[in-house]
Amino acid sequence: MPRKKKSRDPLVLNRLSVEELEDVCHVLNGEDGPELQLALRQLIVTWQESGPNLMNMMFADGPLFRDMRESLKVQWVPTDTGRAHLVFSPAISEDKKEKGRDGKYRVSAEGVALTLFYTLTLHPEWDRLGGPCARCARYYIKKTARQTKYCTRQCGSLATAIASTRKRLDEEHADKLRRAIAATRNWPATRTNLNWKQWVSRREPDITSKWLTRAVNKGELRLPEIKQQLSKA
């Protein structure tokens, strides 16, 4: 079921909750469309690769630094208690707006991605954003600080199962290849009318002619030397 589209602005800076982080996650996972997903992913990947170290990221990209500094408006808003809020709303420049079908100008995907990037970087729990998951590539909210690789326990154990199956198949393949090489080497000296593939697969029943052909094509197995004609004396 598609989630209810979130209205994004204005955000209360001093009251950010995990919901705002989840919103960033949903967008990164494509729930608001591929265009916004791509725009935000580009920012997040660069951010992650920087350390994350925002200072380095901004110094490495002057135009982005300028956009970030200029695209945000913060207002002090009194409440009916003794407290005030800091409300921030995007002040996206004209070049990040585009004309919609109804003729009205709206913020482009790039502009929305910028506002989500503010949300993440101003969020007190910014380091709970995890992902992409090593198995399913989704972004997620970390439940513990150690949860750095997989989005869920399920993805973690599936990945382990896949890795161990792959390891077992690799070992089986290596064992077959070892036996095939040994048998192929012996073939030229035998007194058999069988060709080498037939002879090898008779000696090693789990190795078929097809398997041998593939091994030769992949360069894993060398063809045997030519069999010397045995005179029938």
Ligand SMILES: [Zn+2]
């Ligand atoms: Zn996953």
